Amino acid sequence: MKALTWHGQGDVRVDTHPDPEIEEPTDVVIKVTSTAICGSDLHLFDGFVPMMKSGDIIGHEPMGIVEEVGSGVTRLKKGDRVVVPFTISCGHCWFCDQTLFSLCDNTNPKPENARQAMGHAPAGIYGYSHLTGGIPGGQAEYLRVPHADVGPIKVPDGLTDEQVLFLSDIFPTGYMGAENAEIQPGETVAVWGCGPVGQFAIQSAWMLGAGRVIAIDREPERLRMAAENSKAETINFEEVDGKLHELLSDMTDGRGPDRCIEAVGMEAHGASAAKTIVDKAAQATHTQSDRTYALNQAIMACRKGGTISMPGVYAQSGSVKLGPLMNKGLTLKTGQTHVQRYLEPLMQKIESGEIDPSFIITHTAPLADAPKMYETFRDKKDDCIKVVLKP
Structure with missing residues (x-):
């Protein structure tokens, strides 16, 4: 697959990577239909976030269509259209039980990095630093989604990607x-x-x-x-x-x-x-x-x-x-956002017409143009406020 890859300060490229696969029974794999560049992605681009590694796939605001489903997943099926929260949460640790989903104890695969820097490890985050697990991100054609019964929310019929994509984060x-x-x-x-x-x-x-x-x-x-x-x-x-x-x-x-x-x-x-x-x-x-x-x-x-x-x-x-x-x-x-806490109530606000989040989009581009769009977004060229990428 094609995916946006971090190679150092100011250097992101669209490279070829192996397609993700089901690794645990609770995983799904989605085909990404829309993904966005976040302001915190610019912190990676500008080299301000420690523990990035050359070759990391970045991006944490994705949505798409379920392509593969692990044997332990009960809430999703192939063909479902979903938005994926940027924080990964297990749903059953003490913090998840308190709805403090971004503080999950079980989804950061490299907790020692964060414990040394912060005292404790927060949840894993897609496409970010190895402080939050170094987990492959969503500015890609496909994405493996762990703990799929806890994270993604299904999109009701009649809503566009642009209306619901930002439930992933912002x-x-x-x-x-x-x-x-x-x-x-x-x-x-x-x-x-x-x-x-x-x-x-x-x-x-x-x-x-x-x-x-x-x-x-x-x-x-x-x-x-x-x-x-x-x-x-x-x-x-x-x-x-x-x-x-x-x-x-x-x-x-x-x-x-x-x-x-x-x-x-x-x-x-x-x-x-x-x-x-x-x-x-x-x-x-x-x-x-x-x-x-x-x-x-x-x-x-x-x-x-x-x-x-x-x-x-x-x-x-x-x-x-x-x-x-x-x-x-x-x-x-x-705090990082406890996204899962807000998915259902905010989806209801979108369905009711109380808010149409698509107002924020100023630029839409194919994934191949992502490196150029990072510069446009960072430098605020062309009145750029929010970029949506289409893999």
Whole structure:
């Protein structure tokens, strides 16, 4: 099969790999019909995530048609159309029993890597670092899906790939980001980052009762989408001359936003372009920690006693304003998404017409064009916000 393969920083190629096969009775193999490039894939592309190996198949936002079914699988049959969550969960460990699916004890085949780096091992993730198992990913023609009775969700008739594909990751991630913010009816929510996860966090904040949503970014096309599609007030932080905190305070009667969602992660841009360039170069050579500009802005801006939710991805370490976090009595909630928890309720929202996630797509391309599309997405060329690949 053809699959997108990581060969080093800035180097991904479509290579030929053996077709995946059933390895355990609980596996299925799917023929991938649509798969997407995630913002966290760019962290791999830019070389910021440790423990990648040349030859790794990447990608963790796939869907497709079931081609082969293991003897122990009861929920799926050949020909079923499914969306596959990016986190792999066994369904029966202590964490899965608590619906903390991204913390599954049994699906990371290389837990010693993560234990050394993090203290404990999270669940396995498709197409990501060997910290999360080095499991072959979904930017490929075929994908082996372990624990198939726990992960994939069947797609109802009448829904397109484009409507349901993002149940694999970014729609549940944005929704969990908003849920973790503990939004109360009528509250003001500020969202840092208007990329795909940020857009879904904004939409989810409205679903959860926000009275006002303020979106913060520096890319005009993302801010435009946040205003036009997600009905948010917008701030271009590069145009407020380092006075984002003061502006948010003025917009909220001096208190600050009630809830803040940091949907940026380790590659945040600072107010100083020169500093950002220096930090980015240092980070890329592993001499600088993750860039925490957005998180620290949220800590400073959030009202006293408020909540900060952090769906933004970090890989290593960074400088966090712990004094303000503690003294303002803030709550910080984080984590990879417990996707399986959200699949059914969010599918229902799509079926009912409450949301059509396809609004996020700006580019569709064949798998063969994936290397070029990674550059387009990373460099934000052609107003690129979300890329869907068609194997």
